[in-house]
Amino acid sequence: MLNTSVQENQIIVGYRPNNQSITQNELIEELMASEAAIDRGEFLTIDQLIEESEKW
Secondary structure, three states: OHHHHHHHHOOEEEEOOOOOEEEHHHHHHHHHHHHHHHHOOOOOOHHHHHHHHOOO
8 A cells, every 4th residue: 555655656747858757746846835935925927027038
């Protein structure tokens, strides 16, 4: 039973641009961290992104 749970949490659900695999657990952790950052106001609006991209 424990092995099944561990295996389920290690399911590959996608790949990063560098072709590194992303497991279900990693994805969930990253999504939770991203939601927390949004709750703290750590994001750019579209207008801010456009303004910043003009400096690239």
